[in-house]
Structure formats: structure tokens, C-alpha cells
Amino acid sequence: RGVSQEANSLTPLAHNVGEGGRGVRPAPASPQTRDLTPVELADPYQRITPRYWVPAADVQERLAGRWAREWLLGFRGITNVTNERTAIFSLLPLAAFGNSVPITTLEGGAVLACCLISCLSSIAFDFVARNKVGGTNFNFFIVNQLPVLPPDAFTDADMAYIVPRVVELVYTAWDMQAFAEDVWNEADAGMREVLRGRWEEQSEEQRNRGTEEQPEPLRPSAFASNSPSAAPFPPFRWNETRRAVIRAELDARIAKLYGLTRDELCYILDPSDVHGPEFPGETFRVLKEKETKLYGEYRTARLVLAAWDRG
Numbered sequence: 001r002g003v004s005q006e007a008n009s010l011t012p013l014a015h016n017v018g019e020g021g022r023g024v025r026p027a028p029a030s031p032q033t034r035d036l037t038p039v040e041l042a043d044p045y046q047r048i049t050p051r052y053w054v055p056a057a058d059v060q061e062r063l064a065g066r067w068a069r070e071w072l073l074g075f076r077g078i079t080n081v082t083n084e085r086t087a088i089f090s091l092l093p094l095a096a097f098g099n100s101v102p103i104t105t106l107e108g109g110a111v112l113a114c115c116l117i118s119c120l121s122s123i124a125f126d127f128v129a130r131n132k133v134g135g136t137n138f139n140f141f142i143v144n145q146l147p148v149l150p151p152d153a154f155t156d157a158d159m160a161y162i163v164p165r166v167v168e169l170v171y172t173a174w175d176m177q178a179f180a181e182d183v184w185n186e187a188d189a190g191m192r193e194v195l196r197g198r199w200e201e202q203s204e205e206q207r208n209r210g211t212e213e214q215p216e217p218l219r220p221s222a223f224a225s226n227s228p229s230a231a232p233f234p235p236f237r238w239n240e241t242r243r244a245v246i247r248a249e250l251d252a253r254i255a256k257l258y259g260l261t262r263d264e265l266c267y268i269l270d271p272s273d274v275h276g277p278e279f280p281g282e283t284f285r286v287l288k289e290k291e292t293k294l295y296g297e298y299r300t301a302r303l304v305l306a307a308w309d310r311g
Helices: 056-063 110-120 123-132 156-170 174-186 189-208 240-257 262-269 285-295 299-310
Strands: 002-005 071-075 089-093
Touching (some): 110 156, 110 174, 110 240, 123 240, 174 189, 262 299
Antiparallel strands (some): 071 089
């Protein structure tokens, strides 16, 4: 028995935020969906409960000769320019997906996949995407027109900065262990040290806040690995505040790789900050309004510009 995952579970750099109808029986014609709670997201054993099930052998048969890894890269095929984000790409555990989650294969390895997903999930990339989309269908012919940074745009220093941050955002549950292990196997000694250091750093932060009462989770038998090259640490803890900072750091780094100036990045985040409150254009209004309601400020703009200024 294999899992079939749905588009509503995807958000940028997270594969398991939304959940469809629970259980293995057919759900009602209009099943309720919901976002997972922070407690559920912090559970590395948490997995999406799908409405549909597909034999695992069928998935392997469709991927035979095309893809040999135990993870995928997909994106939401339905979107809207009025959403918080328009282009929603995510690294995913190996599973079956319907046509609402187109899957793309990669020629490079897991390290380059980290660079690619950081670009596809950036606010600079999304700014262009929402200007390309005229309706709700985010099809391949639109994706093919979007300005994706090529592999040679990323220097060794860029990869050393980006890859550990992407792993921390993506590897928050055991079902993404295969991706973490692929990154670990490709990483040099320096990058492995950074990866291990980031895991220890976030664990220490949680202990200092008094939220780390349980011992680190052990690998369940379903994900057990006897390989000496397996990633030597469990999934990263889901921490909303830390994740916001990391995503902002990636947004700032990718904006610089696109060659943007600080003023241009300010315009992408909110044109009124550059041209005044009477300026008729808007970019991420829904995101700004949501964060202002939740946090009393446009948090993404503040964090991204702070990351830019830190270099």
C-alpha cells in the first residue's frame, strides 16, 4: 500500500503542513481539510493522512528509468495571484501525486536541489511568477518561462550558506530522511560540520527556552538505516520563529544572486515603502495583511531586509 499526497499539504519548503481527510476509507465528496497544528508539525513521526491510496509498486513502475531517489520535487498546479504565495514548490517524500501536483525530475544531486528549491521558494522568484500567472492554473508552460537561477550561479560559498538552511527547513520529519541522507552523502567535511552544528544549535535553543523536555527521537524501524553514511542526526525540530528567520535569510541571499538592489527588494516586498502609501501597485498584499494581523507588523519584510543588511 502506498501513499497518495495532495496539493493542499504543500507550502514553500514544507511538505506536510496541510492534511486531507483522515483515515484510509474513502472520504466524503467534499472532505474538510485543515492545517496541522504546531504540536503536530513538531512531531517528526507525523505523516499526512491522505484521502487516496495508490499501490507503491505503481509509483515505482512510473518512476522506473526516470528517477531513482527516495524523494521528489513538485509544485502546486493550482494557484492565484491573490494568495499569500503564487509559486509553491516543495521537496517531497516518495509518494503518488495527482495532476494537481506536477512532479519534475532533476539532473543534479541533492545539494543542487537545495539551491534550486531555495530559488523557487524565494520571494524574488514569486514576484515574477505572480506577474506571469493570469488565472489559477500554474502549468509547466508558465514554469518554463520563469527566470530560474542556473547551477553555475551558485558559488561554493553560496552552497555552504544555502544547503544547511534548506535541510533544516525540509528535514523536519522522518519521511524526508532519504533527502537528508543524500545531502549528507554529497556534502564535504565542511558542509557536514555545518549541518551537524545547525542541528545542535537549534536543539540548544529549544532547551534554553524550556521546550525541549523529551529526548531526541529515535529512528523508527520504517526509516532505519544501517548505512555508515546516513545523516547522524534526527529531523530538525519545527520552530516557527526560527523558520521565519531562515526563510528570510534565503530570500535575501537569492535576491542578491538575482542582482537586485536593496531598493528593488523593498519594492518587491511592498511598493508603498519605496513610492509612498498612495502608490497604486501592490505585490504581496495578502501576506502583509496576514502578518500584520498575526504579529502586528509585516514580519517578512523586516526579517528579509535585516538579513540583507547582515550580508
